[in-house]
Amino acid sequence: MNRPTSRRTVLTAALAVAAAGTVPSAASAHAATASSTAPSTPSAAALSVDNHSWHTYTDWRGGFCAGTRAVAGRRPGLVIGRPEGRTDYTDPHTGRTSAWEYATWTSPLHRSAVPATEVIASWNAHTPEGTWIQIELQGRYSDGTWTPWYVMGRWASGDGDIRRTSVDDQGDGRSSVWTDTFSVDDPASGLRLAAHRMRLTLHRAPGTRGTPTVWRLGTMASDVPDRFTVPASVPGLVGELRVPRYSQNIHAGQYPEYDNGGEAWCSPTSSQMIIEFWGRRPTPEDLAWVEPGLADPQVCHAARFTYDYQYEGCGNWPFNAAYAATYDDMGAAVTRLGSLTDVETLIRAGIPVITSQSFLKEELTGAGYGTSGHLMTVIGFTADGDVIANDPASPDNEAVRRVYRRREWENIWLRTKRHDANGKVRSGTGGVCYLYWPARPTPAQRRVLRSFGLL
Structure with a gap:
């Protein structure tokens, strides 16, 4: 999970975008079917960004x-x-x-x-x-x-x-x-x-x-308004992107010089999942420094090369985006979204979304933990509109795919104010997320990225 700072606290093959060739060849092996029941336009809340x-x-x-x-x-x-x-x-x-x-x-x-x-x-x-x-x-x-x-x-x-x-x-x-x-x-x-x-x-x-x-x-x-709760969005997408699953927890104790090892590596672990979704990964030469025999050495690599030596952690948002863009023909940005409707728009185009959130254990049913800052990847939505997420705070890779209640997720991600376990008011991220995409996206992906002002 992220170290907090003092301030910050599948799909598409059957969709119209897919018909236009939305899923790039690097990600086509990960695509599953989805259906749409709502417009794919950025929400009004996005006007604050x-x-x-x-x-x-x-x-x-x-x-x-x-x-x-x-x-x-x-x-x-x-x-x-x-x-x-x-x-x-x-x-x-x-x-x-x-x-x-x-x-x-x-x-x-x-x-x-x-x-x-x-x-x-x-x-x-x-x-x-x-x-x-x-x-x-x-x-x-x-x-x-x-x-x-x-x-x-x-x-x-x-x-x-x-x-x-x-x-x-x-x-x-x-x-x-x-x-x-x-x-x-x-x-x-x-x-x-x-x-x-x-x-x-x-x-x-x-x-x-x-x-x-x-x-x-x-x-x-x-200029996101201060709020403890946010309006609920209406579900509009059913489907899932088949994103690789990596657990940060299996790296606990490894390379403690990078923020005490894997228990704090939610951000680079999430980044690595999406980098590999797009068909990129470090070479054997890149990984030669990693101790032989460690599982998923690319996660160790991501931690090392996102690490901020002043922050003493791997959760610097722009450093993660910059790391993703070191891979061949990859683009990346840090932004804010206004609702899960916006996430649906991106996933419909084949683009998964890494989100940053803070919550108490009881605020996210099924997580089994609370956190002052944690990164997860939204990869799809169930028929009930609930969020399908790759959660790196899992005991092993198989356990990474989770389903979280839509209303709970949307609130803990988009709010700017929250209460900690002692009842003190703390900040929330207000919808911060990372987006990674091919430097030459498909026309449909380009249209979606442009709609959010990213191209």
């Missing part, structure tokens, strides 16, 4: 480049052209100081359709050995003043050059960054983030010609 991304050649050319350049092709990206300068970086987790060449790209100002209380960034990038990237956000408040530049992550796909990390203790007295989330300190004041821009800094070892490549940079700005 603004997704925006920079990912086209035009997008990369439209920003301010200082040493970076846009590259065209089937997957346009941003790379180092002529470095802007050199800088020293002292890694707080190794104590090692190294020199790096760098180049930057600053996005145009994006005026959010939703004046926001929170913003979460996510990115898809390739960082070969000797390279890494820094992601920053600067916002303009609704009163016209500006935030400082906030670091939203220092990231590399590996861990040999720098240790990927969030940055604590960032704030200006009006807003703060909590691990991976920009947050207005006092939403009740009416202050909002009206607009924001992003800055990428690409680093490489001096004198080399390597470069990171960033394919996608996205932000999810939101």
Whole structure:
């Protein structure tokens, strides 16, 4: 299960989308039949979320480049052209100081359709050995003043050059960054983030010609109302995606340097299930570091390469999305959805959804545990509308597939306020989820992703 931060607390073959070739070949072996009884449009609650991304050649050319350049092709990206300068970086987790060449790209100002209380960034990038990237956000408040530049992550796909990390203790007295989330300190004041821009800094070892490549940079700005309960949605889909099943619990005690081992690996375990649903997986060479004989070594691999050395856990939301996008031709984002109707829309198109929720044991019938933060994967719905989920907090792989009551699930996932076991008010995620998809989705999948502002 996730370590809490101080803030954050099948289908489709018979559907019209499937008739249009919705399920890609990588996932076709996992498809089962489903039926639809409700419209497949995003819910009205989704209007509290603004997704925006920079990912086209035009997008990369439209920003301010200082040493970076846009590259065209089937997957346009941003790379180092002529470095802007050199800088020293002292890694707080190794104590090692190294020199790096760098180049930057600053996005145009994006005026959010939703004046926001929170913003979460996510990115898809390739960082070969000797390279890494820094992601920053600067916002303009609704009163016209500006935030400082906030670091939203220092990231590399590996861990040999720098240790990927969030940055604590960032704030200006009006807003703060909590691990991976920009947050207005006092939403009740009416202050909002009206607009924001992003800055990428690409680093490489001096004198080399390597470069990171960033394919996608996205932000999810939101103003989800505080609430202990949420409206119930009407069931509209029956069916299930056949997603691989992995238990985090069978890894308990393994590699304790990554947040005490498997008992805390719900996020990378869920990520690995979906990566393999799309037909991707680490190579034998990738897994050579894992102790021989361990079951499902790819889960250990996912834990290592999603680990945030400042947060001291594998539950950093953008780091999981970035890990998924290190696999060939994969896209990924962190967003919020407005209801289980939205989840049905995605699953109807063949896209499973990783959701983040917190709950007491008695709030989710059949779970058998309570948690201050846990990731699971919604893979389908029963004839009664109940949620079929792959729950990694299970004793073994066979036990991972669960059925949870729709109303209970929807509430624990979408609420922003909850009571803990001592009756204290704590935060909920307000519908946070991860979405992973092929970089070249089918037309039907593309339409659905665009409907949520993700393409």
